[in-house]
Amino acid sequence: MLPILLTTVLPAAGQRMKVDEIYGKYCAACHGAKFEGGQGGSLVDGVWKHGSSDAEIFRSIAKGNIPMGMTPWEGILTDEQIRSLVIFLREKEKETRVAGMEFPVPSPDTVTKTELHNYRIETLVKDGLERPWAIAFLPDGRKLVTERPGRLRIVGKEGKIDPQPVKGLPEIVEHGQGGLMEVALHPDYQNNGWVYLGFADGEREPKARVITAVVRGRIKGHQWSDQEWIYRPDEKFRAVAGVHFGTRFVFDQGYIYFVIGERGGMMESQDLSRPSGKIFRLHDDGRVPEDNPFVKNPDAIPGIWSYGHRNPQGLVLDPRDGAIYSTEHGPRGGDELNLILPGRNYGWPVITYGMNYNGTPMVAITEKEGMQQPLVHWTPSVAVCGLDVVTGGQFPNWKHDLLSGGLAQQEVRRIRIANGKVTQQEIILKNIGRVRDVACGPDGLIYVLLNSPDRVVRLMPADG
Ligand code: HEC
Structure with missing residues (x-):
């Protein structure tokens, strides 16, 4: 039997959805519109319970964790979409970190x-x-x-x-x-x-x-x-x-x-x-x-x-x-x-x-x-x-x-x-x-x- 039910729930023109739309539609409800966390944890605090490498974050999203309330997204989202979510989360993580961080911004006459x-x-x-x-x-x-x-x-x-x-x-x-x-x-x-x-x-x-x-x-x-x-x-x-x-x-x-x-x-x-x-x-x-x-x-x-x-x-x-x-x-x-x-x-x-x-x-x-x-x-x-x-x-x-x-x-x-x-x-x-x-x-x-x-x-x- 073909998994007809699953294919029919695939988002129409899903491949063309932009990554922020994917996040808003499928993730924000549990991880917060600003990634701050809710039912699922914060995705921008730099803490990754299940590993912080790109491959591990990919895995967390793809495989989910049903007993803990995290949906496995493989089969619903494509590998490309999950990959772009990883990049998107990296961007957001960095933005959040940079906002609270000091860099050497030089001005003349100061050291x-x-x-x-x-x-x-x-x-x-x-x-x-x-x-x-x-x-x-x-x-x-x-x-x-x-x-x-x-x-x-x-x-x-x-x-x-x-x-x-x-x-x-x-x-x-x-x-x-x-x-x-x-x-x-x-x-x-x-x-x-x-x-x-x-x-x-x-x-x-x-x-x-x-x-x-x-x-x-x-x-x-x-x-x-x-x-x-x-x-x-x-x-x-x-x-x-x-x-x-x-x-x-x-x-x-x-x-x-x-x-x-x-x-x-x-x-x-x-x-x-x-x-x-x-x-x-x-x-x-x-x-x-x-x-x-x-x-x-x-x-x-x-x-x-x-x-x-x-x-x-x-x-x-x-x-x-x-x-x-x-x-x-x-x-x-x-x-x-x-x-x-x-x-x-x-x-x-x-x-x-x-x-x-x-x-x-x-x-x-x-x-x-x-x-x-x-x-x-x-x-x-x-x-x-x-x-x-x-x-x-x-x-x-x-x-x-x-x-x-x-x-x-x-x-x-x-x-x-x-x-x-x-x-x-x-x-x-x-x-x-x-x-x-x-x-x-x-x-x-x-x-x-x-x-x-x-x-x-x-x-x-x-x-x-
Ligand atoms: C129904 C609620 C829910 C939805 C929807 C959801 N998540 Fe989760 N997510 C969770 C929970 C709960 C956890 C914590 C699981 C655990 O502790 O193992 C989690 C964990 C994660 C983790 C692992 C975090 C870590 O610290 O290692 C990542 C990454 C993640 N989610 C990304 C996403 C993405 C991307 C989406 C959208 C495609 C999404 N989640 C949608 C509830 C959700």
Whole structure:
């Protein structure tokens, strides 16, 4: 006999119900409209009687506990819906905790205290930059700062912006989240003068169609010159979507690593014949290394180093062991920190710890054989952007820690990694703007690029 009764009580168009509606309809009666508890316990006090991992909370909801009065929801709700309830409860738990918690919110002239260092914040550039995206440090103390609308600016030692942007850049299309993004100097810049740029390349008319590309060139006075393409995806890969461009560069032993986000094309991340949703490795002049993981696959783009990415916007090399780490935006929930290894699949969009932005479920699974797990994942989303490693210098107790920026959560998070595992996380700066980039300067100070308000600030060590 088919369980006809059960199927007929399934909610109509249930899959399209948003997670807050599911909660309101099926859970609020016992757990409270504000999750505060009632007949069932509070779901936001951080106390989980039956286990606090995602898998255990999933199990609590799916299997229920009939003698104690908790309905088993499997068969009534789908796995995807239960999975999105777990994410939703995580968001609510975090919101409740944050509301009652103090973070180091720095203000000028006051000392901000954190676990291992105290700092003062200094505003280097207050006005005159529009959507600063990335910073590079010239040997003479000046800085190069990209502005997303397409300008490359030179900022003097004391923070004065050269009124004249660099002229003659390649054509850059500002479109949605894309525009001029990354800038970095070749490690041997002193001798070869190469500056690398990552930007949205393509056409504006009749409709913007773009994808991330990488060039290098030299800056002579205010003139961009000697330009060479490092990677320019074929025109057929340009997309109208305004999202998920990735970029960010790392140089190591003659190679450049860079990111192209999935450009809204989700499944393209799993397709090795397309550049979107990939991390690349090329020689620093754009040639394909012969030992790249997919060079022998005739269908694959040979520059690909790893795949299954959504939108990584942080990339860094750990000088202790050469490990490459990346932070990647999840959808709603499920931001990730990954250790990037050659040829590996990072799972998007087959597995994720997040759900759709509108609260509908995405997928039920967070793990799958053959797909990498993140070192950590964050729900609710931090909107991770910008990543660097502390070189030491002015902040010796943070040496080798990663600093990860966040747009939505407006934070800089310090992450300690030991033996390939995250052993510590601390929010060291909060709520002074959307953090687009974090970079340790050659002076040992920590530079933070903010959007809304658009600023460059730096952290200076301070006593007491
Ligand atoms: C009829 C009342 C009732 C409804 C409806 C209900 N719950 Fe529960 N829930 C309970 C009770 C009672 C418990 C405590 C069970 C126990 O002590 O083992 C519980 C426990 C839980 C737990 C485990 C908490 C812990 O501390 O480990 C979770 C998670 C949970 N419920 C989520 C939900 C979700 C999500 C929904 C909606 C899909 C829901 N519940 C609907 C009564 C309910």
